[in-house]
Amino acid sequence: MRLAHGVFVAFLALVPMACKQGEGPASSLLGCAKELSGGIRPIAQTRDRRFLGKVQESTARCRGGENAAQRRDVPWVDWRNYYATGNEGSKSFWSFRNFRGVNGALIDLEYQRAELIKFNLFDNSGTFEQYMTTRDGRTGRALKTWREMRLPPSHPSFKAVGGDGPQLCRGNLIRARTLTGICNDIRNPLMGSTGMPFARNVEFETTFPDAGLTPITRNRHGDRLSLLTPDPQVVSRKLFTRVQTDSAACADGHGKPGYAKDANCDYKKAPFFNVLAAFWIQFMTHDWFSHLEEGHNSPDFMKVGCASQKMNGVETPLSPADAARLGCRPGDEMDKSYMADSTPPPRFTDGSREHWGRAPRTSRNTNTAWWDASQIYGYDERSRVRVKRDPADPARLLMPPLPGAKTEGERQGYLVTLDPKDPMNPEWAGQEATGFPDNWTIGMSFYHNVFAREHNQFVDHFRRRAAQTPDEDSGLRDPSDPTRVIRYRDVGADELFEAARLVVAAEIAKIHTIEWTTQLLYDEPLFRGMNSNWNGLVGKETGVSAALEKVVEKLRDSEKGDKANTWYAVFASGPGIFGLGSRKPGWSVANPDDVNGGINHFGSPFNFPEEFITVYRLHALVPDLIEYRELQNPNEIRNKIPVVETFRGKATDFMRERGLANWALSMGRQRLGLLALHNHPRFLQNLSMGRL
Ligand code: HEM
Numbered sequence: 001m002r003l004a005h006g007v008f009v010a011f012l013a014l015v016p017m018a019c020k021q022g023e024g025p026a027s028s029l030l031g032c033a034k035e036l037s038g039g040i041r042p043i044a045q046t047r048d049r050r051f052l053g054k055v056q057e058s059t060a061r062c063r064g065g066e067n068a069a070q071r072r073d074v075p076w077v078d079w080r081n082y083y084a085t086g087n088e089g090s091k092s093f094w095s096f097r098n099f100r101g102v103n104g105a106l107i108d109l110e111y112q113r114a115e116l117i118k119f120n121l122f123d124n125s126g127t128f129e130q131y132m133t134t135r136d137g138r139t140g141r142a143l144k145t146w147r148e149m150r151l152p153p154s155h156p157s158f159k160a161v162g163g164d165g166p167q168l169c170r171g172n173l174i175r176a177r178t179l180t181g182i183c184n185d186i187r188n189p190l191m192g193s194t195g196m197p198f199a200r201n202v203e204f205e206t207t208f209p210d211a212g213l214t215p216i217t218r219n220r221h222g223d224r225l226s227l228l229t230p231d232p233q234v235v236s237r238k239l240f241t242r243v244q245t246d247s248a249a250c251a252d253g254h255g256k257p258g259y260a261k262d263a264n265c266d267y268k269k270a271p272f273f274n275v276l277a278a279f280w281i282q283f284m285t286h287d288w289f290s291h292l293e294e295g296h297n298s299p300d301f302m303k304v305g306c307a308s309q310k311m312n313g314v315e316t317p318l319s320p321a322d323a324a325r326l327g328c329r330p331g332d333e334m335d336k337s338y339m340a341d342s343t344p345p346p347r348f349t350d351g352s353r354e355h356w357g358r359a360p361r362t363s364r365n366t367n368t369a370w371w372d373a374s375q376i377y378g379y380d381e382r383s384r385v386r387v388k389r390d391p392a393d394p395a396r397l398l399m400p401p402l403p404g405a406k407t408e409g410e411r412q413g414y415l416v417t418l419d420p421k422d423p424m425n426p427e428w429a430g431q432e433a434t435g436f437p438d439n440w441t442i443g444m445s446f447y448h449n450v451f452a453r454e455h456n457q458f459v460d461h462f463r464r465r466a467a468q469t470p471d472e473d474s475g476l477r478d479p480s481d482p483t484r485v486i487r488y489r490d491v492g493a494d495e496l497f498e499a500a501r502l503v504v505a506a507e508i509a510k511i512h513t514i515e516w517t518t519q520l521l522y523d524e525p526l527f528r529g530m531n532s533n534w535n536g537l538v539g540k541e542t543g544v545s546a547a548l549e550k551v552v553e554k555l556r557d558s559e560k561g562d563k564a565n566t567w568y569a570v571f572a573s574g575p576g577i578f579g580l581g582s583r584k585p586g587w588s589v590a591n592p593d594d595v596n597g598g599i600n601h602f603g604s605p606f607n608f609p610e611e612f613i614t615v616y617r618l619h620a621l622v623p624d625l626i627e628y629r630e631l632q633n634p635n636e637i638r639n640k641i642p643v644v645e646t647f648r649g650k651a652t653d654f655m656r657e658r659g660l661a662n663w664a665l666s667m668g669r670q671r672l673g674l675l676a677l678h679n680h681p682r683f684l685q686n687l688s689m690g691r692l
Contacts, residue, residue: 031061053077063104139561141603149188176498181368240680253683278621279443430649536576
């Protein structure tokens with residue numbers, strides 16, 4: 001069956017109109033006519049037929065004119081060449097061309113999303129066989145709950161969610177973020193909680209090419225690819241090292257004594273993004289995932305390269321002189337990763353072929369996978385001890401002002417440092433106390449202090465309102481007693497603390513999706529796409545969005561697997577997240593379907609895939625030296641402060657000495673590093689880690 005695909009039907013209906021009304025060279029219109037007469041591309045049935053961002057010549061011509069048609073030969077996706085999808089110069093005088101360009105790009109992106117959902121979900125927690133086959137007569141891709149996502153009898157909340165019977169989170173478990181991330185999906189309590197296995201984006205048997213488990217991995221990679229092949233230190237030195245015009249001025253990222261401003265470490269700068277944005281994404285990753293436990297890997301150590309390089313196609317041992325020239329270190333060792341399961345995976349057949357039930361080796365997310373601000377608030381009992389609440393008002397985070405704080409900002413205070421009695425990696429001593437303290441520098445100190453202040457601002461505002469109108473409805477509700485109006489005066493400190501966390505987590509998710517990402521991927525289709533996550537492509541509260549909401553609901557509840565999933569992905573971008581049940585008339589916290597509204601996991605429970613974490617190691621974003629400025633004279637660079645000089649507890653001292661506002665100015669005025677070769681921070685290639 002040929003499936004029609006676009007962003008959604010109403011939108012597709014507009015495309016012919018757009019093509020017919022477009023003005024300009026006949027060739028572009030002819031392209032539109034050809035595109036229409038050719039019918040709509042079906043969603044691929046097999047992964048080798050998938051859409052790779054390359055369209056027909058006529059389609060390219062319709063959406064981007066001759067320029068797009070001619071640039072189909074380059075390996076990159078075509079939509080970047082459509083009308084109005086790049087900078088000002090990509091815009092046409094004719095608005096309908098721009099319409100075709102931007103919406104054509106969205107259609108391409110939607111195809112890729114639909115096929116990613118179809119071909120790239122590989123859950124490692126034991127549900128994959130169900131996904132590929134059927135369970136209780138239901139096709140795997142339409143499954144909504146899994147045995148593997150139930151709380152086990154040993155879990156303290158086992159009884160509360162229904163014990164051995166059907167499990168459903170309710171009451172306090174759905175009132176706020178839970179510490180370990182359980183009950184985010186109220187019918188799959190364990191999903192995304194601390195300690196669940198990371199997923200994969202590619203077929204399990206291809207995940208360790210060196211194991212040679214398939215003919216493709218054997219033929220394509222042979223013995224040429226494994227953890228230590230090619231040699232990681234040699235790759236780093238040859239391909240990542242930032243070339244310096246004046247090595248002495250950089251000193252491997254250590255700058256000059258006294259933070260002298262004539263220090264300089266060259267790096268390739270992105271034209272449109274600042275250093276705050278670099279640390280923002282590190283701050284996000286600390287919310288989403290970690291392979292490490294308390295900042296360390298397993299107790300087993302291993303050598304990590306600087307052993308050989310390829311010479312004339314032959315792997316040749318490095319001589320001491322080679323190592324010195326490259327700058328790598330043959331003696332370096334590091335602690336091996338923790339593994340969750342390295343036993344032989346179960347296998348099954350789906351009729352036509354044999355599959356692996358999980359990857360040959362899996363690892364766990366030691367954090368909650370949710371966007372729940374767990375880097376601030378903690379993700380297990382141990383990390384929660386590090387989160388300090390204000391004894392004077394336990395709804396607040398403890399942030400005493402420094403002596404002599406003068407400005408309004410400074411009076412909001414700074415996070416306290418870790419107590420020697422706190423559970424922690426000894427290397428973290430002297431740092432601010434927080435849920436996730438690893439790899440701390442001035443950037444992490446900045447964001448943790450900013451959002452802790454934001455938490456307290458919310459609490460203070462709430463308290464002011466409570467003082468003015470103690471008997472008014474606070475707007476909060478308790479799912480255990482949903483009709484009870486909770487007055488301001490009735491709200492306890494713990495309830496308010498958790499409400500503030502909900503607000504902070506929501507702010508973070510919104511900043512990331514519609515401010516950070518739209519600035520990183522700086523073009524109109526991505527701007528529309530990211531905003532549509534929240535508000536929908538058709539905007540709020542229209543007849544079209546209401547109709548789409550109904551369709552999306554039906555598709556979500558469909559048992560038809562693949563087809564319904566694909567259509568769901570397509571239509572859901574119409575109403576966006578706000579349209580998916582959250583503004584339904586009569587919405588009630590007492591109704592589990594309302595609370596879980598909008599959820600569709602496409603047959604595969606959620607966790608981050610290992611591949612995501614690999615590509616998010618965006619270290620090239622970080623400069624070696626921060627160009628430090630002060631508010632009194634913002635155009636003057638006063639110092640060049642090495643990021644490495646702010647590593648761990650030193651960040652805390654720098655933050656307090658120089659103040660949050662000056663750091664905001666400095667990092668906000670400096671460009672971050674481009675994601676390119678030869679652009680890795682020198683200091684990160686040479687970072688001295690206490691544990692290694
Ligand atoms: C000065 C700033 C930074 C420092 C000192 C730092 C340090 C480190 C270190 C030492 C590791 C290795 C951990 C290990 O496997 O042993 C690591 C991993 C990682 N870093 Fe960074 N990093 C910084 C900035 C960033 C930024 C800006 C990003 C951007 C997203 C980032 C993303 C990651 C990711 C995704 C990992 C892998 C984490 C995991 O496997 O669980 N880091 N970082």
